[in-house]
Amino acid sequence: MEWAKLVTNGVDNENINISLQQQIELSQHELNVKIKNLLNEISQKELSYENLLEENARISMQLKNITTENHATLTSNSWRITQPLRALMRKFKRN
Numbered sequence: 001m002e003w004a005k006l007v008t009n010g011v012d013n014e015n016i017n018i019s020l021q022q023q024i025e026l027s028q029h030e031l032n033v034k035i036k037n038l039l040n041e042i043s044q045k046e047l048s049y050e051n052l053l054e055e056n057a058r059i060s061m062q063l064k065n066i067t068t069e070n071h072a073t074l075t076s077n078s079w080r081i082t083q084p085l086r087a088l089m090r091k092f093k094r095n
Contacts, residue, residue: 073079
């Protein structure tokens with residue numbers, strides 16, 4: 001009788017081991033899928049970051065160009081010569 005229990009326990013233990021092994025494999029697969037998804041997300045974020053850096057550089061260059069043009073306009077002879085006329089026009093617009 002005891003031998004029958006041992007044999008039965010052995011079968012149960014094998015079933016438990018198989019079941020646990022299947023759960024481990026499933027967990028490993030789920031983790032691998034999550035890791036793959038996270039790596040893809042990181043790649044997308046890196047690409048987005050690179051695009052933002054490029055856009056930032058482009059906008060900075062535009063700002064520099066506009067600032068240079070503005071300075072050139074404000075220091076030009078025509079701007080200085082027409083300054084009294086602009087002041088007079090502002091005065092008329094207020095009244």
